[in-house]
Amino acid sequence: MRKEVRKVRVLTIRKLTRHIAKLKAKKGTEDAVLKNHKRAERLLEEIHAMKEIKLDHVTKLALEREINFEIVCKKPAFIRRPPTVICYICGREYGTQSISIHEPQCLKKWHIENDQLPKHLRRPEPKKPEVVSIGAKGYYDLDALNESAWQSAQAQLVPCNICGRTFLPDRLIVHQRSCKPKTPK
Numbered sequence: 583m584r585k586e587v588r589k590v591r592v593l594t595i596r597k598l599t600r601h602i603a604k605l606k607a608k609k610g611t612e613d614a615v616l617k618n619h620k621r622a623e624r625l626l627e628e629i630h631a632m633k634e635i636k637l638d639h640v641t642k643l644a645l646e647r648e649i650n651f652e653i654v655c656k657k658p659a660f661i662r663r664p665p666t667v668i669c670y671i672c673g674r675e676y677g678t679q680s681i682s683i684h685e686p687q688c689l690k691k692w693h694i695e696n697d698q699l700p701k702h703l704r705r706p707e708p709k710k711p712e713v714v715s716i717g718a719k720g721y722y723d724l725d726a727l728n729e730s731a732w733q734s735a736q737a738q739l740v741p742c743n744i745c746g747r748t749f750l751p752d753r754l755i756v757h758q759r760s761c762k763p764k765t766p767k
């Protein structure tokens with residue numbers, strides 16, 4: 583790795599680390615604190631991604647004075663992300679506990695929204711993906727399930743017949759008010 587590249591990496595890591603500390607120190611409502619922790623977690627993941635490129639001597643030295651890299655990169659247990667499940671209707675992630683509450687509500691909302699759409703934009707009801715494979719230990723394959731749930735949610739999108747980008751139907755209506763076909767030069 584070139585020296586300049588390394589230097590940029592050091593600066594980025596330093597910046598991210600400071601940001602994490604700031605986010606974690608922020609006080610507020612329980613909601614805000616949780617949100618900031620989630621943000622910090624994401625930043626930490628970014629640092630980790632950068633660390634994949636082996637932390638070399640130069641980087642280490644450059645950081646040492648202010649930041650203990652080892653501590654920063656150690657994932658504290660409380661921050662570990664619980665497994666999440668993707669909703670096959672809206673494509674958002676939910677905890678394993680809340681997904682069962684969310685799904686029926688989401689489907690209800692989906693029906694209300696779908697019924698309000700002009701006929702040509704209405705979609706068939708999304709189908710809940712089947713549990714595809716059950717592993718040796720009796721757990722289902724969450725990744726595979728999430729993958730098909732995500733695809734199911736993606737299938738909810740409809741393409742704009744002018745520019746081809748995909749949208750949720752109600753968004754498409756808004757989008758098409760301003761989407762103009764490209765005029766040839």
Ligand SMILES: [Zn+2]
Binds near residue numbers: 669671673688689
């Ligand atoms: Zn949903």
Ligand SMILES: [Zn+2]
Binds near residue numbers: 742744745746
């Ligand atoms: Zn368009």
